[in-house]
Amino acid sequence: MRNVGRMGIRYLHNLSAANVPIELIEKGQKRVIEASLTLIRERAKLKGELVRAVGGAVASSSLLGIPLGHNSSFLQGPAFAPPHIREAIWCGSTNTSTEEVGEVLFPKMMNHVHVLLLCNIGSNFACKAGKEIDDPRVLTDVGDVPVQEIRDTGVDDDRLMNTISESVKLVMEQNPLRPLVLGGDHSISYPVVRAVSEKLGGPVDILHLDAHPDIYEAFEGNKYSHASSFARIMEGGYARRLLQVGIRSINWEGREQGKRFGVEQFEMRTFSKDRPFLENLKLGEGVKGVYISVDVDCLDPAFAPGVSHLEPGGLSFRDVLNILQNLRGDIVGADVVEYNPQRDIVGGMTAMVAAKLVRELAAKMSK
Numbered sequence: 126m127r128n129v130g131r132m133g134i135r136y137l138h139n140l141s142a143a144n145v146p147i148e149l150i151e152k153g154q155k156r157v158i159e160a161s162l163t164l165i166r167e168r169a170k171l172k173g174e175l176v177r178a179v180g181g182a183v184a185s186s187s188l189l190g191i192p193l194g195h196n197s198s199f200l201q202g203p204a205f206a207p208p209h210i211r212e213a214i215w216c217g218s219t220n221t222s223t224e225e226v227g228e229v230l231f232p233k234m235m236n237h238v239h240v241l242l243l244c245n246i247g248s249n250f251a252c253k254a255g256k257e258i259d260d261p262r263v264l265t266d267v268g269d270v271p272v273q274e275i276r277d278t279g280v281d282d283d284r285l286m287n288t289i290s291e292s293v294k295l296v297m298e299q300n301p302l303r304p305l306v307l308g309g310d311h312s313i314s315y316p317v318v319r320a321v322s323e324k325l326g327g328p329v330d331i332l333h334l335d336a337h338p339d340i341y342e343a344f345e346g347n348k349y350s351h352a353s354s355f356a357r358i359m360e361g362g363y364a365r366r367l368l369q370v371g372i373r374s375i376n377w378e379g380r381e382q383g384k385r386f387g388v389e390q391f392e393m394r395t396f397s398k399d400r401p402f403l404e405n406l407k408l409g410e411g412v413k414g415v416y417i418s419v420d421v422d423c424l425d426p427a428f429a430p431g432v433s434h435l436e437p438g439g440l441s442f443r444d445v446l447n448i449l450q451n452l453r454g455d456i457v458g459a460d461v462v463e464y465n466p467q468r469d470i471v472g473g474m475t476a477m478v479a480a481k482l483v484r485e486l487a488a489k490m491s492k
């Protein structure tokens with residue numbers, strides 16, 4: 126809690142000390158938020174136009190980075206995660222094909238100009254193969270919400286969270302783009318899910334992979350804590366079902382809150398028993414679709430050491446992929462959160478883990 130709002134509050138104090146009128150500060154805050162939203166809006170518009178021009182996509186993932194770390198109860202490194210994850214997504218050590226297989230309209234050696242030509246002449250080059258993340262129908266990027274720049278103006282978390290929700294809605298306005306969010310600590314899932322649900326006009330089902338249930342009423346007095354995001358989501362009515370998988374650090378309050386909100390909590394201690402069910406999930410029917418939230422610490426630290434909360438006894442990377450790849454449902458949004466580059470090892474090993482999660486989610490979301 127000590128760190129909550131530190132940067133913003135300090136800045137405000139400095140401004141007050143200089144006797145700057147409050148109206149002036151508020152005008153500046155409004156301008157910075159507007160400018161931030163304008164950049165996201167224009168980038169989303171551009172990427173939407175590109176995907177629609179290429180044609181043939183019903184749903185397509187678009188990255189939105191949210192470099193926010195101040196709602197962590199422990200370390201704030203996730204604020205620096207998005208550029209590291211992006212770098213790993215495009216790392217030359219691997220190719221652009223995903224494991225997830227789909228109809229691919231063109232052979233690998235062709236670039237997007239060729240794709241456009243083929244589309245125009247009615248190509249029958251379609252084949253079953255891994256999806257290509259450099260195909261804009263699979264993945265585009267609208268950039269980051271400039272969290273630190275917004276906080277530097279002294280705005281509180283209510284307005285910051287609203288700006289995050291607005292940014293997500295701007296992406297969703299550009300059919301067929303769907304938000305694939307790069308955290309950030311887990312507090313960002315609340316404004317993101319809220320935006321997805323509000324924009325679609327009803328609740329979603331959520332598959333939440335995590336060592337922790339993140340369902341405290343408030344943590345150390347902070348209702349926006351990364352340990353409270355799913356309490357906010359459930360009390361807001363943004364989710365019909367919430368399935369939490371990978372849980373192995375849960376106390377009395379976590380279980381009580383889980384019961385209160387009807388959460389389906391799958392703990393690691395019974396994973397071998399639950400595995401057949403979890404590897405055959407069908408979600409989102411009768412609601413607005415499925416949202417997937419992946420906290421990188423759902424993985425055992427052996428697979429993902431670059432996280433703030435090292436919690437032994439977790440899922441293997443293949444366990445996570447098996448759950449995701451076998452999931453049936455219309456995925457309307459997703460996030461990968463809590464990667465902490467300040468705790469990572471061996472040239473960004475966990476960045477590659479987070480990046481592969483993002484790549485496979487992109488493939489899974491796009492169609």
Ligand SMILES: [Mn+2]
Binds near residue numbers: 422463
């Ligand atoms: Mn966690």
